[in-house]
Amino acid sequence: MKHILLAVTGGIAAYKAIDLTSKLTQAGYEVRVMLSNHAQEFVTPLAFQSISKNPVYTNTFKEENPQEIQHVALGDWADVIIVAPATANTIAKLSVGIADDVITSTLLATETQTFIAPAMNVHMYKNKRTQHNIEMLKADGYQFIEPGDGYLACGYVAKGRMEEPLQIVSVINQYFHHQETTVESSFNGKHALVTAGPTIEVIDPVRFVSNRSSGKMGFAIANALKKRGAHVTLVTGPTQLADPEGIEVIHVESAEEMFQETAKRYDMQDIVVKAAAVSDYTPSEVLDHKMKKQDGDVIVNFKRTQDILKYLGEHKTHQYLVGFAAETQNLEKYAQDKLKRKNADVIISNNVGDHSIGFSSDENELTMHFKNQDMINIKKGKKVEIANDILDELETRWQ
Secondary structure (H helix, E strand, O other): OOEEEEEEOOOOOHHHHHHHHHHHHHOOOEEEEEEOOOHHHOOOHHHHHHHHOOOEEOOOOOOOOOOOOHHHHHHHHOOEEEEEEEOHHHHHHHHHOOOOOHHHHHHHOOOOOEEEEEOOOHHHHHOHHHHHHHHHHHHOOOEEOOOEEEEOOOOOEEEEEOOOHHHHHHHHHHHHHHHHHOOOOOOOOOEEEEEEOEOOEEEEOOEEEOOOOOOHHHHHHHHHHHHOOOEEEEEEOOOOOOOOOOOEEEEOOOHHHHHHHHHOOHHHOOEEEEOOEOOOEEEOOOOOOOOOOOOOOOOOOEEEOOOHHHHHHHOOOOOEEEEEEEEOOOHHHHHHHHHHHOOOOEEEEEEOOOOOOOOOOOEEEEEEEEOOOOEEEEEEEEHHHHHHHHHHHHHOOOO
């Protein structure tokens, strides 16, 4: 039987946590509940105790078992922790590591996977500070169960309602199912960032320059990392692909946007896979209005974009850095040169001049060039299969 530790904080949605406790119990989980002081203004410990058939924890210093440290033992006991409802105040405290009650102390003292189900006024939820705190917690590995739209206690009809208990139970069921089907991997629990797709560089309101990248290789690697238990962030340019489930997806358009979104998350990553086809040049001037057709030729001046892989190599501390080299000739020479110049750990080269693989194709054929001069050829196959081949080669090498 899996153990669920439910943390209930002080919002009107606390009444839904009683139903959530019941639904989790009915689903076969053993549930223990922590209540903040503010939560107890809305609900009572007895209600949760009656449903869960377990003690309810309300005070960091009231030890139910004198043989253990309660706020440490609770986190160790749990297979999953759910904070529902999670107020803006609690989210803010968690984002900076404050431990001033039984809930925040327990969460600070555990590495157990934690799900957060926010509930608050729509303006509080959309506030830049709240969104910043949420992004910080996501980067730390917390998983968020997005609030729904509907009638709020403040009178607004908008986003901010705690997700319904049955939906939360469904998320937890899927999490445990995913755990059971996840292969043992050195990526498990690690933070991985993958870039994918093309970037587009705007000339005027109707024209841009880009490339043929479909994003399929990067998306396949992101999914493969997720299946091996990694906390994955996918920074992607415009593609026709659906956002993969269970992965934080950041949509960008230009090379500059991809650089900014990647760089600000870099410090928190264990491994970065740069599979995006980033434009090397961008127009020096972006026109406010459509450039009209005229007699004769037209000249558009370009300037270099930020070299993202080079930047990451220069600022590398503990990260394992994997780059791609999409070439049409001299693959080995260019890949080895890129490996040194960009201070990467691996460069993966492929021949995009072969239209049966690479851009837009479901198939690829790659060569992995390692810093120690090892070269591994990955034979032609489906990109979803090749993604796993890549990770198989990295499993024992990247650490």
